[in-house]
Amino acid sequence: MDGVKRWRWWAVFILGALIGSQFACGGGNDSTKANHEALVSRIAFGSCANQTAPQPIWDAIIKFDPQVFIWMGDNIYGDIKRPSKMFGKERTIGPWKNVPRFVPTSQDEMNFKYHIIKNHPAYSRLRHNLNTKAGIYTSYTFGPVGRQIKIILLDTRYHRDPLSSDGTILGSTQWTWLEKELNGPSSAITIIVSSIQVISNLSATTGPLFYMESWGRFPKERDRLFQLIADSKRNGVFFISGDVHFGEITRYDCDVGYALYDITSSGLTQAVEKAVPAPFHFVVRFLAWWTPSTMRVIGKNCRHRSCTYGQPNFGAIEIDWDATPVALKIEVRDTDGIPAIGVNISLSELQAQSVNSAATLRVGEHQKHCSLEVDLPWIVRYRLTILFYFSVAGMFFSTLGSIFLKFLLFALVGLNFAAAVVFRLFLRKCKLD
Ligand SMILES: *[C@@H]1O[C@H](CO)[C@@H](O)[C@H](O)[C@H]1NC(C)=O
Numbered sequence: 001m002d003g004v005k006r007w008r009w010w011a012v013f014i015l016g017a018l019i020g021s022q023f024a025c026g027g028g029n030d031s032t033k034a035n036h037e038a039l040v041s042r043i044a045f046g047s048c049a050n051q052t053a054p055q056p057i058w059d060a061i062i063k064f065d066p067q068v069f070i071w072m073g074d075n076i077y078g079d080i081k082r083p084s085k086m087f088g089k090e091r092t093i094g095p096w097k098n099v100p101r102f103v104p105t106s107q108d109e110m111n112f113k114y115h116i117i118k119n120h121p122a123y124s125r126l127r128h129n130l131n132t133k134a135g136i137y138t139s140y141t142f143g144p145v146g147r148q149i150k151i152i153l154l155d156t157r158y159h160r161d162p163l164s165s166d167g168t169i170l171g172s173t174q175w176t177w178l179e180k181e182l183n184g185p186s187s188a189i190t191i192i193v194s195s196i197q198v199i200s201n202l203s204a205t206t207g208p209l210f211y212m213e214s215w216g217r218f219p220k221e222r223d224r225l226f227q228l229i230a231d232s233k234r235n236g237v238f239f240i241s242g243d244v245h246f247g248e249i250t251r252y253d254c255d256v257g258y259a260l261y262d263i264t265s266s267g268l269t270q271a272v273e274k275a276v277p278a279p280f281h282f283v284v285r286f287l288a289w290w291t292p293s294t295m296r297v298i299g300k301n302c303r304h305r306s307c308t309y310g311q312p313n314f315g316a317i318e319i320d321w322d323a324t325p326v327a328l329k330i331e332v333r334d335t336d337g338i339p340a341i342g343v344n345i346s347l348s349e350l351q352a353q354s355v356n357s358a359a360t361l362r363v364g365e366h367q368k369h370c371s372l373e374v375d376l377p378w379i380v381r382y383r384l385t386i387l388f389y390f391s392v393a394g395m396f397f398s399t400l401g402s403i404f405l406k407f408l409l410f411a412l413v414g415l416n417f418a419a420a421v422v423f424r425l426f427l428r429k430c431k432l433d
Pocket residue numbers: 028029030031033
């Protein structure tokens with residue numbers, strides 16, 4: 001019984017998220033046909049929005065004046081056990097006691113609510129989608145012929161196998177669909193929206209302390225994705241992603257014949273630095289910098305040395321169609337709309353070249369944007385873990401009492417505290433298996 005009720009709540013949350021995503025993409029259509037002829041040159045995107053928290057970032061997003069806004073996931077924090085947290089105060093105590101307040105209680109009330117919603121266009125589109133497939137993957141095409149932008153929204157959860165299974169993320173039906181989408185009519189730009197990071201494999205350098213959900217955890221699926229893009233010979237493809245509670249830009253140069261970018265914006269309200277008091281922000285930044293990454297785009301214009309951004313942020317894509325070649329400016333911006341990290345890409349760079357830089361790499365050589373994190377020398381790959389255990393060991397030995405060790409304690413306790421805070425932070429996000 002409890003299970004049935006819980007399922008109903010999930011249905012409500014999923015419905016909400018779906019309708020949200022249908023609105024978000026401009027009331028689009030689940031077809032590959034262009035449904036918006038107007039030229040699109042400004043797209044914003046975001047993820048991880050706690051619906052009960054203040055969301056001042058929208059001022060900056062509105063000021064950016066995007067023509068399209070893409071919700072990438074975690075649009076609603078619905079995965080809380082008790083609905084009262086989401087829909088209002090409890091009337092009574094005890095699990096599920098307050099349910100009648102939120103679920104229509106009588107047949108009449110149910111019919112009344114259904115009549116309101118059933119005439120809404122988003123509802124009929126939703127029903128159409130639900131009737132024809134499992135999952136909420138879809139695509140939209142904007143812009144006039146020659147300057148079209150195709151936005152492919154993947155569903156990385158519905159069909160996903162358990163983490164560490166190296167099973168599937170998309171499931172076979174969605175793979176078939178994606179293949180058709182990528183081999184379908186060409187578009188100048190193709191944005192593949194994945195709720196989870198595609199290029200960065202943070203788990204390889206944060207494990208065994210903690211692991212994240214990402215394409216990196218499913219190496220076979222990830223290879224299949226890159227292979228599919230390569231085989232489709234589609235140019236102008238890049239990824240956007242969310243989920244991790246910080247902003248990051250990564251690129252992978254060694255698979256499809258051109259640089260595959262992944263621009264991560266996370267989150268609109270949820271951000272790693274917000275979870276620790278302001279005096280410790282520098283520690284979070286230090287740890288972000290200390291954690292090795294082979295794919296991260298490190299530029300002079302980054303606000304912090306780590307080239308990640310741990311405060312609330314949104315993604316902003318600007319396309320200068322009149323430039324020759326067409327120029328893209330992609331940024332992760334803060335609540336004031338000021339870029340914290342960014343990258344300028346010329347569309348001509350996103351065209352397959354015949355050279356494959358992977359082939360020129362010798363054994364043991366490591367190349368930025370090409371070598372996988374798991375191939376780093378162990379001392380580099382595990383340096384976050386090493387720091388963590390040294391700190392713990394330092395604390396232990398310092399209890400022995402020598403002055404020198406006490407000094408060491410002070411040096412290490414701080415770092416250990418920071419590592420523990422960040423560790424707990426990720427634990428709280430339930431990113432562990
Ligand atoms: C969606 O596209 C189909 C065919 O491409 C069209 O018949 C239908 O009217 C469209 N629906 C909306 C809501 O735009």
